[in-house]
Amino acid sequence: MQATFxxxxxxxxxxxxxxxxxxxxxxxLEFILTYLQETxxxxxxxxxxxxxxxxxxRGLNKQQLAANVxxxxxxxxxxKAAASKIGISQLDWAMASTGSLVQDxxxxxxxxxxxxxxxxxxxVETSRILPDMPAVFSKVHPGRTNYISFITGPSRTADIExxxxxxxxxxxxxxxxxxxxxxxxN
Amino acid sequence: xxxxFRESINTALQNPNLTGALGRFSEAxxxxxxxxxxxxxxxxxxxxxxxxxxxxxxxxxxxxxRFTENMESRGAKVFRTDDPAKVREYxxxxxxxxxxKTIVKSKSMASEEIHLNPFLEKAGIExxxxxxxxxxxxxAGQRPSHMVMPAIHLTKEEVAGIFSDKVEEGxxxxxxxxxxxxxxxxxxxxxxxxxxxxGANIAxxxxxxxxxxxxxxxxxxxxxxxxxxxxxxxxxxxxAEFADVVPILTxxxxxxxxxxxxxxxxxxxxxxxxxxxxxxxxxxxxxxNRRTEMxxxxxxxxxxxxxxxxxxxxxxxxxxxxxxxxxxxIYTGGIGTILTAWFDALKASDEIQSxxxxxxxxxxxxxxxxxxxxxxxELRRRxxxxxxxxxxxKAIFSVVNNRRLFHSMxxxxxxxxxxxxxxxxxxxxxxxLSDMTEFRSLPAIADVPLRDxxxxxxxxxxxxxxxxxxGCLIDFAYPEMGESVIKIxxxxxxxxxxxxxxxCCGAPARFSGAYEVAAKNAEDNINALLxxxxxxxxxxxxxxxxxxxxxxxxxFESLGKTESLPHARQLAxxxxxxxxxxKKLVEEGRLTFKQxxxxxxxxxxxxxxxxxxxxxxxxxxxxxxxxxxxxSEMYEADMCCGMGGSYSLKLPxxxxxxxxxxxxxxxxxxxxxxAMDCPGCVMQIRGGLDKNGAKIKVEHTAQLLAEELE
Numbered sequence: 001m002q003a004t005f006x007x008x009x010x011x012x013x014x015x016x017x018x019x020x021x022x023x024x025x026x027x028x029l030e031f032i033l034t035y036l037q038e039t040x041x042x043x044x045x046x047x048x049x050x051x052x053x054x055x056x057x058r059g060l061n062k063q064q065l066a067a068n069v070x071x072x073x074x075x076x077x078x079x080k081a082a083a084s085k086i087g088i089s090q091l092d093w094a095m096a097s098t099g100s101l102v103q104d105x106x107x108x109x110x111x112x113x114x115x116x117x118x119x120x121x122x123x124v125e126t127s128r129i130l131p132d133m134p135a136v137f138s139k140v141h142p143g144r145t146n147y148i149s150f151i152t153g154p155s156r157t158a159d160i161e162x163x164x165x166x167x168x169x170x171x172x173x174x175x176x177x178x179x180x181x182x183x184x185x186n
Numbered sequence: 187x188x189x190x191f192r193e194s195i196n197t198a199l200q201n202p203n204l205t206g207a208l209g210r211f212s213e214a215x216x217x218x219x220x221x222x223x224x225x226x227x228x229x230x231x232x233x234x235x236x237x238x239x240x241x242x243x244x245x246x247x248x249x250x251x252r253f254t255e256n257m258e259s260r261g262a263k264v265f266r267t268d269d270p271a272k273v274r275e276y277x278x279x280x281x282x283x284x285x286x287k288t289i290v291k292s293k294s295m296a297s298e299e300i301h302l303n304p305f306l307e308k309a310g311i312e313x314x315x316x317x318x319x320x321x322x323x324x325x326a327g328q329r330p331s332h333m334v335m336p337a338i339h340l341t342k343e344e345v346a347g348i349f350s351d352k353v354e355e356g357x358x359x360x361x362x363x364x365x366x367x368x369x370x371x372x373x374x375x376x377x378x379x380x381x382x383x384x385g386a387n388i389a390x391x392x393x394x395x396x397x398x399x400x401x402x403x404x405x406x407x408x409x410x411x412x413x414x415x416x417x418x419x420x421x422x423x424x425x426a427e428f429a430d431v432v433p434i435l436t437x438x439x440x441x442x443x444x445x446x447x448x449x450x451x452x453x454x455x456x457x458x459x460x461x462x463x464x465x466x467x468x469x470x471x472x473x474x475n476r477r478t479e480m481x482x483x484x485x486x487x488x489x490x491x492x493x494x495x496x497x498x499x500x501x502x503x504x505x506x507x508x509x510x511x512x513x514x515x516i517y518t519g520g521i522g523t524i525l526t527a528w529f530d531a532l533k534a535s536d537e538i539q540s541x542x543x544x545x546x547x548x549x550x551x552x553x554x555x556x557x558x559x560x561x562x563x564e565l566r567r568r569x570x571x572x573x574x575x576x577x578x579x580k581a582i583f584s585v586v587n588n589r590r591l592f593h594s595m596x597x598x599x600x601x602x603x604x605x606x607x608x609x610x611x612x613x614x615x616x617x618x619l620s621d622m623t624e625f626r627s628l629p630a631i632a633d634v635p636l637r638d639x640x641x642x643x644x645x646x647x648x649x650x651x652x653x654x655x656x657g658c659l660i661d662f663a664y665p666e667m668g669e670s671v672i673k674i675x676x677x678x679x680x681x682x683x684x685x686x687x688x689x690c691c692g693a694p695a696r697f698s699g700a701y702e703v704a705a706k707n708a709e710d711n712i713n714a715l716l717x718x719x720x721x722x723x724x725x726x727x728x729x730x731x732x733x734x735x736x737x738x739x740x741x742f743e744s745l746g747k748t749e750s751l752p753h754a755r756q757l758a759x760x761x762x763x764x765x766x767x768x769k770k771l772v773e774e775g776r777l778t779f780k781q782x783x784x785x786x787x788x789x790x791x792x793x794x795x796x797x798x799x800x801x802x803x804x805x806x807x808x809x810x811x812x813x814x815x816x817x818s819e820m821y822e823a824d825m826c827c828g829m830g831g832s833y834s835l836k837l838p839x840x841x842x843x844x845x846x847x848x849x850x851x852x853x854x855x856x857x858x859x860x861a862m863d864c865p866g867c868v869m870q871i872r873g874g875l876d877k878n879g880a881k882i883k884v885e886h887t888a889q890l891l892a893e894e895l896e
Contacts, residue, residue, distance in 0.1 A: 077461065082373070098446040099446075100447055106459070108459050108461050112410070115406050115407055137429070142393040142428060146457065146458050148453035150447065150450065153449055155450075156401050156402070158443070159318040159322070160322075160340075160342055161361065162210075165362055165365045167366075168368070168403065168404070169316065169406075
């Protein structure tokens with residue numbers, strides 16, 4: 001597991017993603033909440049944070065969380081997502097060979113929170129790192145969902161003078177949060 | 187060649203932003219592409235792609251039906267048509283029915299192929315490209331100059347100017363700020379648009395699936411925010427099974443942008459819910475536009491294996507000088523020339539096909555294993571058949587095809603040039619020929635051609651015999667190269683003969699599309715070379731070697747001259763290029779190098795045909811090293827020198843800057859000598875160095891080895 005994690009981290013960081021790893025869900029949650037506060041998430045346009053429903057949230061008191069962090073909402077609409085600084089979602093798999101994250105994205109809120117805000121925080125269970133594309137396609141298959149997304153680093157372009165520039169239409173920051181503790185996933 | 191076309195070439199060549207950006211990119215591309223492929227067996231991957239896409243190209247109808255059935259079973263609409271007009275009408279009709287006022291698009295070559303944007307705009311619908319490069323080009327009212335990097339010809343200052351003029355005044359030439367500006371401006375369009383149009387990189391029949399790759403995230407927004415998603419897909423994007431996407435997704439990002447994977451990959455297999463909970467309207471337009479017809483053409487079917495990575499543009503020595511605009515059409519570069527001939531019209535490729543110098547770089551890099559230069563030659567042939575040869579071409583070939591006339595003309599030329607000759611170079615030629623020496627000196631025609639001098643060369647009696655095929659350049663300009671070959675083979679116990687009936691190898695005719703002429707050359711040569719009982723047929727010109735070994739056969743095959751094939755094959759089996767034969771003789775212990783020689787630094791230039799058709803880049807290096815030379819590799823050693831046979835006469839304005847790069851790379855090694863195996867390259871490079879006064883020796887490998895063997 002450590003070797004695949006290391007390979008994933010190497011690849012993901014090479015495409016400008018941030019990679020963090022926590023042993024427990026509570027440690028990961030604390031990191032995320034602190035990050036939201038430090039980044040200035042607030043209850044005003046362009047400062048919101050939107051969190052798409054996911055297994056990580058199971059059993060947590062969402063109302064309480066939203067009350068503690070003004071501007072954080074679990075009710076994802078396109079208007080809210082477009083006015084958010086941060087979007088949070090859980091991804092189903094990680095692919096070590098390219099540092100990519102993989103998700104069944106048929107529910108639209110998963111795509112809204114990971115594309116419209118400036119920053120995307122992506123939660124993944126550490127045990128769900130797979131080595132490569134064939135391994136991923138043995139787990140996610142188009143026969144079972146109408147929209148599968150692979151996300152590899154933040155949005156980027158090199159269209160002006162071939163200079164790599166991060167953050168075009170999607171997020172300019174991708175923060176990947178691995179959680180070792182199992183049971184927080186579907 | 188029309189004046190307008192020549193002018194567009196010159197305009198491109200004189201645009202330092204374009205040539206600078208493309209030049210730097212092509213250099214960086216090779217390095218980063220190689221890095222992206224580390225740990226990946228490119229040959230295995232592209233063999234898989236060629237096989238899977240080749241299969242799809244022979245089963246287009248069946249795959250279309252399966253794709254349609256699968257997609258429609260989940261609620262999408264699939265519309266297949268051969269007619270670009272019907273694609274446009276379908277989209278307009280759909281837009282009108284749904285009261286669409288704004289459309290956002292992510293990159294789709296297929297939509298550009300059918301000129302969709304102007305059609306919809308004329309109907310009063312706002313169409314916004316959202317890929318940054320495409321948006322810039324759209325605002326500027328231009329055409330993309332590169333398939334993957336549409337705005338590579340523009341500087342940040344020009345982009346800032348375009349944004350300031352067309353969108354909002356006062357934009358600074360700061361790339362990060364320009365990107366942020368574009369994000370802000372286009373965000374509103376994404377949110378407001380009622381329809382989104384994308385292309386697709388792959389369409390899977392087995393599962394009814396579209397695969398779309400982007401880096402900016404625009405395809406993700408285009409397929410998420412508007413309530414209608416239309417995907418325009420060329421039917422060559424179909425593959426049979428979902429597993430087929432793996433090799434394509436392994437190669438496409440690596441070859442296109444040297445990435446392991448693009449930032450976003452969307453795999454769409456049916457309608458998904460909209461943000462208001464309604465199901466999305468998903469329409470897939472499978473566009474044929476002559477692709478089926480192409481799949482029935484035995485030669486051009488392979489062009490459907492293209493994954494649109496544009497690596498053939500990135501490694502092309504000509505494209506990096508002229509860029510995409512000279513192609514005048516949507517698809518550019520090598521593959522673009524071929525696609526234009528089909529999607530537009532054969533005659534639309536008449537001029538642009540002449541840009542190909544036939545160096546073969548693109549084929550080496552193509553993830554679809556498409557023989558791009560071979561197909562361009564085939565276009566040339568078909569165009570030549572359709573419109574016939576020009577009078578000048580006819581005159582040349584009637585001479586080339588008449589051995590006696592050809593040779594006596596060359597002899598006459600040797601006398602006529604006398605007053606012009608100095609140090610073995612022609613510096614000034616009269617009349618129209620003067621253009622030919624503008625950027626390089628031409629060799630003087632030898633006083634006595636090799637064929638006339640041959641009988642006077644003393645040779646020992648040997649058990650084995652080799653027939654020497656000289657080719658025009660060695661025969662008439664560089665007989666000394668031939669003499670070196672004879673000397674070396676004699677040392678191995680091989681007597682060399684010079685079959686008198688040999689004539690032009692046919693390459694000039696073939697490269698002009700005049701296959702009948704080339705076939706006549708082939709027949710004459712086969713007769714001449716097979717009459718003598720020899721063990722080897724050797725040539726010191728790689729282009730001639732390729733003709734003898736491969737092209738005679740290919741020519742007969744394409745002309746259906748099956749009766750000539752057995753003799754062509756019999757000849758091919760005996761044919762060797764100089765270095766490969768000498769390497770074999772050294773390995774057999776029949777040739778030994780003098781011991782302990784330190785001959786100094788040489789740099790080696792790979793000739794296109796030797797490296798990429800004959801696959802013999804190592805033998806000359808190995809032989810030179812064994813002789814005692816130290817090889818100092820030049821940058822881009824295997825990049826074309828710009829000769830390309832008659833190419834350098836037809837397009838000297840392109841040949842010259844290609845040569846210029848080569849000369850710089852040679853000089854940068856600091857070597858006193860540059861070696862190569864091709865007399866054509868010697869002519870180009872020696873002439874170039876002479877013209878610019880550099881004192882670097884340019885030698886055929888045979889000449890460097892002749893004195894170094896026991």
